[in-house]
Amino acid sequence: MRLYKDKAFCLQKLFGFEVGKMNVRTEILAGITTFLTMSYILAVNPEVLGQAGMDKGAVFTATALSSVVATLVMALWAKLPFALAPGMGLNAFFAFTVCLAMGNSWQFALTAVLIEGILFIVLTLTNLREAIVNAIPMSLKNAIGAGIGLFIAFIGLQNAGIVTHNDATLVSLGNITSRSPLLALAGLAITSVLLVKNVKGAMLIGIVLTTIIGIPMGITQYKGIMSLPPSLSPVFCQFDFENVFTGKMAITVFTLLFIDMFDTIGTLVGVSAKAGMLQNGKIPRVKEAFMADAIGTTFGALVGTSTVSTYVESASGVAQGGRSGLTSFVVALCFMAAILFSPLFLSIPGVATSPVLVLVGLFMLAPIKEIDLDDFSESIPAFICIITIPMAYSISDGIVLGLISYVLINLFCGKRRKLSVAMYLLALFFTLKYLI
Template identity: 45%
Template sequence: MLDRLFKLRDNHTDVRTELVAGLTTFLTMVYIIFVNPSILGDAGMPKESVFVATCIVAALGTAVMGLYANYPIAMAPGMGLNAYFAYAVVIGMGFTWQAALGAVFLSGCLFVVVTLLGLRSMIVDGIPRSMRVGITVGLGMFLALIALKNAGIVVANPDTLVKAGDLHHPAALMAAAGFLVIVALDRLRVRGAILIGIVLVTVLSFFFGGNTYHGVFSAPPSIEPTWFKLDIKAALSAGILNVVLVFFLVELFDATGTLMGVARRAGLLVEGKMDRLNKALLADSGAILAGSVLGTSSTTAYLESASGVQAGGRTGLTALTVAALFLACLFIAPLAGAVPTYATAPALLFVACLMLADLGEIDWGDTTESIPAAVTALGMPFTYSIAEGIAFGFITYAALKLLTGRARQVKPVVWVIAALFTFKIAYVGT
């Protein structure tokens, strides 16, 4: 039955591999059920209800992605988008969190419309090959920065922006050891190498990292305080329409870029195109609407899905496994919380290193292709934003083709995207 539903043999995988891949992806992104309530709680939202909403929308969006689109890609409220929601829209601009949820809902409606009209798939199909490579490499570099930050190997510095952290700290040492173990096991073709590395560091954290055991089960809180509390009328006011635009653009290219990058890593891009793309994009769009109703910021495809892909995940069974584990988190939050972020950092860093291999596919002899790809790749980690990196890359691509008399090589959709990003940066800001 599973083979017929997910086409396991056609994708050269099996049930065990998919389950391990799902568990691997889940462990690398389970932090969101604790981080998201903390961030949105700063905006005045009830943390307990946001916790429940986060678990449910992650399970729902990921299940639809797996069952409807048959992709091994997980979804959850996006980091960065939740910070913009809390600190920029609610705290910075003074809007209520109910109005901000309304803005998320409206951006989700726009998402559904452009997806149903085929505009999102047209955008993806119109992305030049060099830019696709740049997006994948940029995602890898962005993932590496997240991993090194979670491990405490890279920390903030007011003078130099970043610097090396305390490399004598147990977290950094255990993360480094976990990374070497994962690479070695993968080279020796040990199945589940990434998962073994995560579990190993988690076990070590109880002995050397001060990690504590808080049990397994707990009853889920009520979701009533955030359920259907979005204020669409307030979101339609003139002052917040710019917020809707920002949500929409960031969601559009953050999710699309992640979908393409992970699909490319999984070998699911056929001649540069994603089969079943519209189904994946509809799953993504629907999850945004569901999240706003449940009571959380924008839901998006997760870059951490690449860790499950590296563990062998190729079908929706991987996503369905992640969805089931997120639902279980409603009752086993203490157990899920026992995995520290520095335990999953080695897995993310390993995947990031592998994604950099695509740099070799860029035609470095043609600077109108290679420079935009490089700008895209560098822009993501240095702005800490997938969408901003893509914006800089598209603008650079269009400008260089125009200035070198090669405008006819550019597809119309690229001109439109570059113009939209230029408008957003000039009028709305980054």
């Protein structure tokens, strides 16, 4: 009995695990599920940054290490079930805009990421990021979660080839009789049945079964079990300090700051709302959560990768029941193992995780019920936020347009008491962003 109490106290102190309310097995399954839904970054990030001329093997190791460090900070300090890794979109901005379009070296881009990380640490210590989160009205916080749900589902459908690009209509239904869409639809059916039957670890089991089914279909390619990690030396601490005080560096750092800040805010708010973790509309230990991506970004720049951000795929683990830092700790352990077991993890095809992303999109819609749809001063800005996130393919733009519309509608309708000084300032700042 004494041993049980000691273990319970240890889990609570380390990860914020609440005995009686949380289950260790559930947290572990949630962590593995989150990892599997975001492990594609181990394959994608080296490919993207490789376009900028970086060594792909070194970037793989840097991606895994930065994910481990940032997620451990989230697990042990913030004690929240969110995972971090180099952000999609941010890595594309790094490679295709900063390097290829603007003509800068990847060393220049890494320097911008380092400066961004340091600035994030300063902004977090001064509570500015926390103040921005607290300024967002509750209806928009609930809308962010729903918008992210549609965004995640859209990503899942795209990854599976169920939804494809169309020049005339932007998107259209893909060839669903081809191999990848068929495998995704089979995985969606299997995982749905498991969820309806309340099978524990339904989404994780769904990923594994979909991967196995993909073997005879020729989609799942076995790549081995273990290999030594590639050296970091080609990208480690490779900075270009000569251009620190230039206009193009300032523009690059500002853009990275803006995108990462509001993507992270949106993910934390949205997933926390879905998990029922908001306390009086606020995220618990949000300062520590922000510090996780600030430290992760700074460390990531040192080892040689793009900006580290909180992953929206964390919603898959939360949907599985993850509620404490134990979930994110398991994710960190998986990334650590992936450094040595990369061939095995990379054998899981992206299409095998697509069904989980689609179903998580459904789970994320739950906060819509908390929005007063009959009060148009609340529901119109909320709807703008919800629809913009997937349509603009940007969490940050959804938040920005939702907040601007909230301020303008309530200002012109004589509901000024609902607006704080911080909301006015944010709306003005965001408007200038689009005008300049």
